[in-house]
Ligand SMILES: *[C@@H]1O[C@H](CO)[C@@H](O)[C@H](O)[C@H]1NC(C)=O
């Protein structure tokens with residue numbers, strides 16, 4: 102049914118009327134629209150298949166706009182093209198580039214965790230009113246569309262996160278007198294992507310799963326020829342991720358709410374695409390995979406290692422273990438004991454907190470073969486581990502398992518890491534010092550149903566005193582895995 106609604110949105114009424122001219126035409130229109138609308142999302146193989154089968158019976162002509170530069174024309178073709186049908190003959194189908202100002206388009210897509218709108222034509226972005234206008238000729242039926250309200254942050258079901266995200270409206274602009282008021286103060290020749298650095302920015306995990314990966318997914322296809330319009334602009338965040346962001350966009354980031362200018366673009370995407378699961382890719386929806394993302398990170402940060410150490414190859418160096426420590430909550434109370442035991446097993450040990458310069462972190466994590474830490478945002482750094490590395494997630498007391506699995510367990514498998522889970526026992530939790538033994542928080546964690554209460558106790562008040570003897574076999578298992 103999602104496909105149906107996308108079809109409905111992607112054809113304006115005029116085209117829908119034309120659609121009724123015959124089943125044959127309709128069939129090809131639908132088929133071709135699949136081809137074009139989903140083109141950016143399909144892998145090269147799907148794309149080829151569709152194109153080949155279309156090519157069998159239909160003569161397809163690409164009409165390119167000679168006024169735009171070859172680069173521009175290419176970028177636009179890649180994004181999406183509008184399909185027009187010659188009314189009198191179904192055998193001539195033209196694919197017209199969207200630079201044609203007569204045919205602006207707006208496709209809004211609603212997915213489980215995100216809403217985004219892709220607009221093409223004469224697009225005017227006014228930061229002061231948080232509005233994206235699609236200039237439409239009087240005759241265009243696009244202007245009958247209602248304005249779309251978008252919060253360009255990819256976690257739409259989380260009302261708390263979304264309360265920290267600026268709202269944008271995307272709407273057609275018909276009245277030609279208004280166009281004068283909205284005269285372009287800056288003309289841009291490349292497409293733009295508008296997103297927010299609000300929401301849960303500040304949490305490393307959310308920065309990846311809600312913004313960075315979605316931004317990668319949305320912008321990678323432009324190969325740098327795209328401008329980033331940032332709402333809820335946080336300079337430090339853009340600075341933190343500057344190395345990979347500069348690979349995604351060749352241009353300065355624009356703090357879009359800062360000025361009262363009108364920025365004009367040939368195409369603007371408001372909001373980001375994302376997959377439903379955390380830190381995950383789903384190649385059945387879009388063509389990018391976790392491997393693409395990790396390759397991208399590795400090349401952005403010039404990371405040297407793509408494979409972890411293989412001990413049976415008779416390596417001269419010791420396997421390297423990174424222990425992610427945390428300062429306030431879910432910290433280890435006996436880090437020295439853990440380090441000592443790990444060294445005893447033959448590891449070279451590095452301890453780091455899960456924050457700081459991303460470039461430095463990327464490099465150090467990439468040099469490690471095993472990464473361990475208590476469930477928390479710092480574990481997001483497993484994205485920098487080489488393949489076949491071992492990841493040990495230590496799960497605090499109180500039924501945090503599902504969170505551990507969803508946030509890092511499943512994603513780590515997608516990263517080709519070897520995943521080990523260590524659930525602590527109540528005796529290893531500092532909660533026993535805070536509550537009497539028969540308190541429901543210790544006796545029956547499942548009775549705490551409210552998320553905020555759950556979080557305030559099991560995630561925020563708990564630290565871990567690892568039972569060295571109980572944990573040792575997990576590290577031994579990690580060594581064993583490095584022999585494979
Ligand atoms: C539409 O098809 C007719 C008949 O094949 C042809 O004469 C006409 O030039 C076509 N129009 C366009 C705009 O391609």
Ligand SMILES: *[C@@H]1O[C@H](CO)[C@@H](O)[C@H](O)[C@H]1NC(C)=O
Pocket residue numbers: 285286287288
């Ligand atoms: C932007 O382009 C429009 C249309 O070509 C033109 O009228 C306008 O002066 C341009 N604005 C700037 C600031 O270059």
